[in-house]
Amino acid sequence: MPDTYKILIMGASYGSLLASKMLFGGHSVKLVCLPAEADLINAEGFRVRMPVKGRKDQIEIDSRKLPGKVSATGPADVNPKDYDLVGLAMQEPQYRSAGVRELLDAVAKSKVPCMSIMNMPPLPYVRRIPGLNYDLLKPAYTDPTVWNNFDPGMLTLCSPDPQAIRPPDEKVNVLQVTLPTNFKVARFDSDKSTAILRKLQADIEAVRFDTPKGKIELPVKLKVHDSIFVPLAKWAMLCAGNYRCITKDGMRTAQEAVHTNLDESRSVYNFVNDLCVKLGAAPGDLVPFEKYAAAAQSLSRPASAARALNNGAPNIERADKLVQLIAKQKGLSHPVLDAIVALVDSRIEANSKEAAA
Numbered sequence: 001m002p003d004t005y006k007i008l009i010m011g012a013s014y015g016s017l018l019a020s021k022m023l024f025g026g027h028s029v030k031l032v033c034l035p036a037e038a039d040l041i042n043a044e045g046f047r048v049r050m051p052v053k054g055r056k057d058q059i060e061i062d063s064r065k066l067p068g069k070v071s072a073t074g075p076a077d078v079n080p081k082d083y084d085l086v087g088l089a090m091q092e093p094q095y096r097s098a099g100v101r102e103l104l105d106a107v108a109k110s111k112v113p114c115m116s117i118m119n120m121p122p123l124p125y126v127r128r129i130p131g132l133n134y135d136l137l138k139p140a141y142t143d144p145t146v147w148n149n150f151d152p153g154m155l156t157l158c159s160p161d162p163q164a165i166r167p168p169d170e171k172v173n174v175l176q177v178t179l180p181t182n183f184k185v186a187r188f189d190s191d192k193s194t195a196i197l198r199k200l201q202a203d204i205e206a207v208r209f210d211t212p213k214g215k216i217e218l219p220v221k222l223k224v225h226d227s228i229f230v231p232l233a234k235w236a237m238l239c240a241g242n243y244r245c246i247t248k249d250g251m252r253t254a255q256e257a258v259h260t261n262l263d264e265s266r267s268v269y270n271f272v273n274d275l276c277v278k279l280g281a282a283p284g285d286l287v288p289f290e291k292y293a294a295a296a297q298s299l300s301r302p303a304s305a306a307r308a309l310n311n312g313a314p315n316i317e318r319a320d321k322l323v324q325l326i327a328k329q330k331g332l333s334h335p336v337l338d339a340i341v342a343l344v345d346s347r348i349e350a351n352s353k354e355a356a357a
Contacts, residue, residue, distance in 0.1 A: 001195055004028065004068070008080060010103065011089030011117075012037050012046070012072060016175050017164050018087060018117060018183065020048045020061045021220060023068035025203030030083070031072040032103065038072035040173045045070060048164075050177035052219060059209060059218070075103040080110040085196050087158075091304075092120040093315035096143040108149035113193035115185060117158045119238055120317035121231070124150035125157045128189075128228050129279055132329055140322035142315045153189030156197075159231035162220050163299065179298060180219035186228045197224045229281030235323050236276075237292055240269035242303035243320045243340045246347060251306035254299035262293065268336040275327050309344070314352040320344060 004026045009015040012033035019029040031041060045063035052059055063070045076099055080086055086107050088095075095104050107114055116122050120140075124147050127134055138144040163179035166172060187194040201222045208215035225231075244257035244265070258265045269289045276286060301307075305316045324341050327333060 001199060002084070005084040005196060005200075006030070006082060007085045007087065008032065008078060008083040008107075009087040009089050010075075010100070010107075011087075011094075012041060013089070013166055013172075013175065014117065014160065014164060015087060015089030016046045016063075016173075017048055017162060017177065017220065018089065018158075018222070019070060020046070020063060020066070021204045021207065021218075021222065022200060023063055023066035023070060024207040025200065026067040027200075027203070028069045029071075030078065031070065032075050032078060032100075033072055035074060037172050038074060040171060041070065041072040044171075044173060046173040046175065048175045048177065050180050050219065052180075052216060055216075059211070059216075061209070061218075075099040078103060078106075080107045080112050083112055086110075086112050086114045088114065088116040088118060088122070090118070092118055092122075092317045093142040093313075095146045101146055104146055105149055108147075108151075111151065111154055113188055113196060114150070114155045115158050115197070116155065117160050117183070118317065119160060119234060119242070120319050120322065121157050122150070122155060123147040124152040124155045125228075126322075127152040131279070132326065136329065137322060137325050140318045140325055142318075154193065156186050156188050157228075157231040158183050158185035158222075159234045161234065161237075165301065177220065178301070179295060181295070182219075182221045182223050184223050184225060184230050184233070186231050187224060187226050194224070197222070225285075227282065227285050229276055229279065229285045232276050232279075232281060233273075233286045235319060236269045236272035236286070236289075238319045239272050239323055239337055239340065240265045240289075240292070241296055241299070242305055243344065244268075244336075245302040245306035246309055246340070246344060248343065251302040251310050253301055254303055255296055257303075258293055258296040258299075264336055265289075265293070268334055271327075271332075271334040271337065272323055275323065275330065275332060278330055278332075279326070305344075309347045309351065312351050312354060314348065314355050316344070316348070318344070
């Protein structure tokens with residue numbers, strides 16, 4: 001196993017958070033992004049700011065000062081076969097975009113291990129869950145055909161639990177972490193591919209950051225799990241929090257979405273967790289509602305799905321619909337989840353009509 005890896009990450013916004021952790025280990029990272037982002041990252045690197053427990057001031061990670069090397073480019077200038085691992089850090093609708101779609105297909109055909117860092121699990125990952133009719137799940141995807149050439153065993157899911165935003169008054173190479181939790185990734189089918197994840201986990205665990213008062217440990221680790229169901233713990237959070245930020249004519253914060261009606265939030269959250277257990281998850285793979293509700297107290301912004309709809313997006317990630325369709329196959333439904341899906345459907349339809357006008 002090499003000491004360092006070449007890693008390709010599609011998506012420079014959220015992708016720069018995981019990239020920053022990998023660069024500490026001396027790995028080289030190529031970010032695929034828009035031309036203006038690529039030019040800025042190539043000229044100035046990127047910054048990641050995050051809170052650290054017990055410290056008043058946030059720390060800022062400057063990619064230029066890390067042992068590894070980062071560069072950025074557009075989707076047309078990359079050969080996935082040159083890399084040891086590919087990360088998918090865009091939102092699901094973006095993978096059908098011109099250029100991105102062709103690169104994703106090249107990733108699939110390269111057979112390079114691929115780790116998705118999306119809220120919406122790629123369809124090939126869902127195929128790793130036994131006992132489902134996968135064709136009936138396709139309506140949840142913006143374009144399910146982009147995933148056709150992936151080998152499910154070569155694709156894994158990393159739950160994007162850490163929350164981060166690009167501050168609107170900063171350059172696009174700055175990322176602000178608002179909730180510094182851990183990435184939780186499921187193993188690949190093969191031990192060889194999983195060994196890459198375990199090496200990255202160990203490197204990130206060993207990171208110590210220099211401050212004027214000495215070296216400190218940083219939050220946001222990568223945790224590798226043998227269970228394919230651990231990353232699905234995010235589903236309950238999405239259904240109880242993220243998608244309930246969406247209102248009929250606007251949006252609300254995640255804190256409001258969860259805590260305005262705590263009993264309703266708990267009900268839909270536990271419904272989704274129970275569904276995951278029926279699919280094969282162990283209760284220990286999942287996050288209890290109380291722990292999530294406590295974390296949601298600090299989520300003072302609307303979720304990205306709500307912001308996208310408010311900005312007129314004709315497509316967003318539909319993990320809400322995916323969970324609803326999976327539940328339906330198990331003969332289950334929940335009125336809150338059904339209402340969420342219906343509301344998002346109507347908001348998307350309205351945005352699509354407006355875009356076409």
